[in-house]
Amino acid sequence: MAENNIDATSEAPSDFIRDIVRGDLDAGRHTDIVTRFPPEPNGYLHMGHAKSICLNFGLAGEFGGRCHLRFDDTNPAREEQEYIDAIMEDVRWLGFDWGTHLYYASDNFEQLYAWAEHLIEAGKAYVDDLSAEDMREYRGTLLTSGRDSPYRTRTADENLDLFRRMRAGEFGDGTRTLRAKIDMASGNINLRDPVLYRILHADHPRTHDAWCIYPNYDFAHGQSDAIEGITHSVCTLEFEDHRPLYDWLIENLPVPAIPHQYEFARLNMTHTVLSKRRLMELVDGGHVTGWDDPRMPTISGMRRRGIPAAAIRDFAARIGVSKSNAVQEVAALDACVRDYLNQRAVRRMAVLKPLKVVIENYPEGDGEMLDAINNPNDESAGSRQVPFARELYIEADDFMEEPPKKFFRLGPGREVRLRYAYFITCTDVIKDQAGNVTELRCTYDPETKGGNAPDGRKVKATLHWVSAAHAADAEVRLYDHLFAAEEPGVEGDYLSDLNPDSLEVLTGCKLEPSLADLAPGETVQFERLGYFCRDADAGVFNRTLSLRDTWAKAKSKG
RNA sequence: UGGGGUGUAGCCAAGUGGCCUAAGGCACCGGCUUUUGAUGCCGGCAUUCGGAGGUUCGAAUCCUCCCACCCCAGCCA
Numbered sequence: 354m355a356e357n358n359i360d361a362t363s364e365a366p367s368d369f370i371r372d373i374v375r376g377d378l379d380a381g382r383h384t385d386i387v388t389r390f391p392p393e394p395n396g397y398l399h400m401g402h403a404k405s406i407c408l409n410f411g412l413a414g415e416f417g418g419r420c421h422l423r424f425d426d427t428n429p430a431r432e433e434q435e436y437i438d439a440i441m442e443d444v445r446w447l448g449f450d451w452g453t454h455l456y457y458a459s460d461n462f463e464q465l466y467a468w469a470e471h472l473i474e475a476g477k478a479y480v481d482d483l484s485a486e487d488m489r490e491y492r493g494t495l496l497t498s499g500r501d502s503p504y505r506t507r508t509a510d511e512n513l514d515l516f517r518r519m520r521a522g523e524f525g526d527g528t529r530t531l532r533a534k535i536d537m538a539s540g541n542i543n544l545r546d547p548v549l550y551r552i553l554h555a556d557h558p559r560t561h562d563a564w565c566i567y568p569n570y571d572f573a574h575g576q577s578d579a580i581e582g583i584t585h586s587v588c589t590l591e592f593e594d595h596r597p598l599y600d601w602l603i604e605n606l607p608v609p610a611i612p613h614q615y616e617f618a619r620l621n622m623t624h625t626v627l628s629k630r631r632l633m634e635l636v637d638g639g640h641v642t643g644w645d646d647p648r649m650p651t652i653s654g655m656r657r658r659g660i661p662a663a664a665i666r667d668f669a670a671r672i673g674v675s676k677s678n679a680v681q682e683v684a685a686l687d688a689c690v691r692d693y694l695n696q697r698a699v700r701r702m703a704v705l706k707p708l709k710v711v712i713e714n715y716p717e718g719d720g721e722m723l724d725a726i727n728n729p730n731d732e733s734a735g736s737r738q739v740p741f742a743r744e745l746y747i748e749a750d751d752f753m754e755e756p757p758k759k760f761f762r763l764g765p766g767r768e769v770r771l772r773y774a775y776f777i778t779c780t781d782v783i784k785d786q787a788g789n790v791t792e793l794r795c796t797y798d799p800e801t802k803g804g805n806a807p808d809g810r811k812v813k814a815t816l817h818w819v820s821a822a823h824a825a826d827a828e829v830r831l832y833d834h835l836f837a838a839e840e841p842g843v844e845g846d847y848l849s850d851l852n853p854d855s856l857e858v859l860t861g862c863k864l865e866p867s868l869a870d871l872a873p874g875e876t877v878q879f880e881r882l883g884y885f886c887r888d889a890d891a892g893v894f895n896r897t898l899s900l901r902d903t904w905a906k907a908k909s910k911g
Numbered sequence: 912u913g914g915g916g917u918g919u920a921g922c923c924a925a926g927u928g929g930c931c932u933a934a935g936g937c938a939c940c941g942g943c944u945u946u947u948g949a950u951g952c953c954g955g956c957a958u959u960c961g962g963a964g965g966u967u968c969g970a971a972u973c974c975u976c977c978c979a980c981c982c983c984a985g986c987c988a
Contacts (some may be wrong), residue, residue: 367925393988428987485986494984496913530986542912542984551986570988591982594915600946616916618981623922629988671936675917678981682922685937695950730950761948765924770946804946881947903949 368674370408370615373677374416374585378875386418386584389456390444391574393425394436394558396629397644398443398652400665401620407669408617409587410449421581422451429557439644442466443652447662454581459559461546461580465568466520468576468606469531469550473512477605478549479505480515482531488530491537492545495691498538498569499545505534519552522565532568535601543598547571568859575599579608586612590676620672621680624834624852625650626841640851641835647895648835648855657878658832659886659897664693680840690898694876694884698899699727699734702817703879703894704863707746709821711791712777715743722818723803725773725797739865741774744821746863748881751816752793754782759907761813763793770815776801816869817880824863829885829894831857862894 357427377383388409389519392402400438418683426432444451459911472478481504483491493499507515519529531550546616549572554565586599593616603611620627626635627650635641635649644651647658655665672681673710720742728734735825747763756764768778781794800807804815838850871877876886876897883899 395988425988432988439968488986489984492984494913498913529987542914545984548986553986569986574988592918593984594931645919671923675924679923682937688937700947729947771947814948817947878947881949900947900949902948907948
């Protein structure tokens with residue numbers, strides 16, 4: 354999969370954000386657009402972030418602008434270097450490049466501080482001594498307006514003095530804040546004198562102990578946008594009512610540029626959760642093996658699971674961007690993964706639940722090498738040699754002693770094709786004491802080498818197989834939805850919706866020899882089964898996704 | 912009468928007064944092809960756009976009222 358960067362969807366997406374950008378460009382409001390992806394380094398990136406990354410970098414790419422990667426690192430209490438590193442790796446893996454435009458909100462701390470003093474001098478910000486509890490009380494409620502803090506009328510000089518002493522470390526955490534002086538009666542709670550700075554004696558991953566006061570999101574984000582020259586600051590819907598504050602700060606500060614904020618609906622998907630808080634709980638609670646557990650909707654989890662970056666990009670393009678709260682079915686993502694892998698993944702044979710087969714009329718000894726096509730959808734993928742011999746393994750599910758009418762695989766007396774090999778007929782069924790089928794005795798027709806009968810004889814099924822003597826052993830991990838419920842947590846605790854069968858570990862699986870040298874991280878198709886990815890853990894394969902299986906569906910319907 | 916949003920098929924989503932008796936994708940249902948019961952191909956799938964009124968020759972698109980759902984009361988982002 355070297356050409357992971359080629360997207361399946363070629364048409365340029367159209368949505369309200371792109372309409373706005375196009376309009377701004379056409380009207381000459383901007384000659385170049387600049388966007389940004391602004392993660393807080395307090396966790397790993399997930400599918401929801403992927404949607405945002407594709408939007409922001411996509412916009413820059415489509416309209417000839419650029420997209421910055423900016424860490425919104427204004428809360429040292431929960432940010433870590435580990436997350437910064439992981440985030441950069443994930444964005445790059447997704448296929449995007451921020452070039453030299455890597456920024457940190459913390460790089461702006463000095464400028465932000467100066468702007469805070471500017472607001473104080475203009476009488477538009479004040480130092481408040483209210484405790485968090487009192488401030489909540491003064492803020493009012495959704496239905497009632499708030500009241501002015503008793504400290505709201507301090508003079509600019511007094512505020513300046515206090516604010517400088519806050520920076521100097523004279524006060525303890527939580528004892529004072531810097532607040533914008535806007536309107537305690539506003540219907541928009543974000544405008545009821547929002548906190549701009551808080552005291553936090555904490556070690557910051559980048560500035561360490563240089564500061565003990567930190568700007569919060571509202572004071573850092575828009576101003577960082579202005580400093581970087583961001584033209585379109587795209588965020589999610591929950592920030593919609595922060596926009597008046599965003600604009601108020603931009604208007605009241607001598608910023609070098611005027612950015613604008615636009616909001617779109619965040620991604621929701623069935624059978625999973627997309628919130629850093631919950632994903633963190635799954636990791637900390639040991640419900641998964643880590644942020645990169647293949648069942649996680651994190652970018653690292655999906656990567657380990659074998660999902661190609663191009664499929665994720667295609668998914669982002671297909672679902673579009675809107676303002677309506679929507680829940681995407683995972684099936685839509687699955688379709689993107691299958692589309693991509695069907696075209697690109699090389700085919701191999703592997704038997705997950707082996708059933709031994711002995712071809713009684715086949716000569717004993719080394720056997721022979723047979724030619725097998727690597728990808729019927731891509732001639733350039735070529736072919737390979739697969740060893741065939743007297744003793745083989747076939748999939749246990751491909752045999753039934755008493756096959757029902759619609760089952761057309763192997764059964765006593767039946768003839769089927771072994772892919773790229775021969776037609777075989779089952780002549781005898783060997784069982785153990787308990788009556789379990791342990792081995793099949795078959796005969797083959799030497800005339801059918803390669804898989805076709807010269808007499809035109811047809812067969813109803815083609816089975817995958819592996820030569821017993823040449824097979825490599827492997828552990829294969831089968832994954833299912835992490836959550837059994839479509840929307841975890843709609844009723845009760847979301848953890849109670851965890852799917853107890855989300856992981857099935859199969860050992861003693863038999864692989865064709867070429868699979869032994871597959872590179873970790875590469876996804877291939879196991880014929881008739883699905884797509885599988887070699888894990889970094891040698892000898893382990895993760896199932897990316899099964900193939901569509903109309904037989905299984907028909908069977909379950911009865 | 913707190914503020915801000917959203918409502919188009921099972922799930923997404925185009926559409927911005929007349930080529931809309933409403934794109935496209937996913938899902939689903941048929942048929943054909945097939946050395947993967949995969950893939951591919953063909954066909955089906957909203958006389959209707961949250962509801963009710965109104966404006967207009969003409970409305971999913973404009974107006975009014977109503978209904979439903981989502982977000983906001985962190986010194987988180």
